[in-house]
Amino acid sequence: MSSDDGAVRAFIGSFTSAGGRGITVAAVDQETGALTVLGATDTVPDPSYLALGHGPGPGGGALYAVSETEPGAAAALDITGDLPQPIDGIRPVDGNGPTHLALAGGHLLTANYGSGSVSVLSVRADGSLGPAISVLRHEGSGPVADRQRAPHAHQVLPDPSGNWVLSVDLGTDSVRICALDPVTGALRLHSETALRPGTGPRHLAFHPAGGHAYVLNELEPTVTTCRWNAAAGALEPVGETSVLPTEPAEGGDPATYPSAVVVSHDGRFLWTANRGHDSISVLALDTTGEQATLVTTVDCGGHWPRDLALDPTGRRLYAANERSCDVTWFDIDPATGIPRRAGSLDAPAASCLIFA
Template structure:
């Protein structure tokens, strides 16, 4: 059930970052959010903090925090712990990327380091946290591997308890010369972890135990059409369906998920935007609305979001809308926890654009708000 929307007056003033509104006072209904960025070769100072105004969706800038090199992808634990993928190929003199953890001040969003560990492979592009809050799951794009790292109650990270390297290739010689793990998430039962591999056109399925061991499931993977390039995954809130964004062929996969057996059944493969075909375009991110009624996916190059309605009985998708992201090269995006606003990280225009969501139709409308952030990659709201 939605919480009541506060009716206080929103006081806008030109202060701080252009495009961000200065808030008259803090309200308990406002959410904190953190933005991961690329720091190498950019003007970025790390992870950027904002507070979202509950009425307008506007963002108040709270400043950046140094979170190590290329703190690109972020994950949040229920208690506010922030886990960061440092997307590099060398760390601490080793041929590996890194994962960092930070305690988050619930009032200011300030970050306190809780340690940094090897990611178990090069170029970690994705990190998530299992539902127990005790395991960080990492997809190492460059290393073609997935890893699990233990998280202590105080937020400190341990060394990887499990590293699994994928094998194989795909027909796209430029992008699929070898394995490229791109996403890994725990299923709602927390008994399984599912990972995409862009290089091998597979969704891998692992048994996940409480100690953080990843072991191949009895049916260890589902194959996608050659050249699909699976990238990101999103579960439906009802847990029965899993959705997939394929980066290279610009399609969405709909699957029925059996949490008892740890198996996927493909139901549908549909274009993100009908008629959209170009080697210059690549799919990026995918999310399901909190209501479970709509799905959103971004396309870089076309710089758009595809909106799809979800059939509540079958999980199948029906295309609704294509809308410009009002920026270039949209990476990750996020729906605020109530599903009223959608925020897009446009990497090449160094900004976040804000859209209002019609929760009855799923359609998006640009609010005109544009928030400057250097090379934004990932947006995460407070729990």
């Protein structure tokens, strides 16, 4: 979605508790990819992740933000003006520390890391949020004592068919596949896919053809490739690929905690953001989407890249570097998929970026 004059805007989420501006609005130069700040609003505390409503109907055209707090909350914002304006008040999600959100089946869903749950909120005709309708609580743990004593839902998203909702849980080393009742908002567990213990899955992204999903692991710097059967609602792990070179860097590699995964629009490349290593990994995907091969890593342009985003054209990649307080953008080589740094913007405590 773009404004009436065809201009593209970027919305940058950040941690207000760490000095962030809240939600920053930036104009996007469609020729160079450069960002220019238009303004910011801190009406939502710690809006660490954002989602955009598309098209007509409830939520279409609105911007949604989690409030990564305890207790957690979510907010809907009108973005027709210069700055996002709350459509209604901030709504509790009946969970702690929501880290991700997505629209599905006419509802807003949040992944609540702190409480290990997924919440479903109603979306009204004007895009505003109603109360939490249902909460699905995850169960289980993993072998990494300091990170996996309990469930930690880190991401929730609909599959490409729109028939299923997937939640990625770092604490239980698994991905849950759920059915969402579009009328009642009830979320029902359909199946759970176990991944290798101790990997700590954080986020996943689907191949544009819809038949594969790529799960990025935080506790080990790897991507797990899975087949996705939308008819059956079944996720099957088929391979695992390191996102870091096998040869350690001089002086040894620092501890690395991958954070975000993005697949190119044509399905040829996959990129990951790697905190600690402070890099972006480039992986080539074969024509089936089932084989991922590490090509190289490039510097992320800052420190602690928390999120990656492709611009609407798919020609540029943006990294939200939380601890160096910037968003850096890269031109992507269409032949190799390798990003080349093109510029950056000051963005204190940046945590995510989306385009409208």
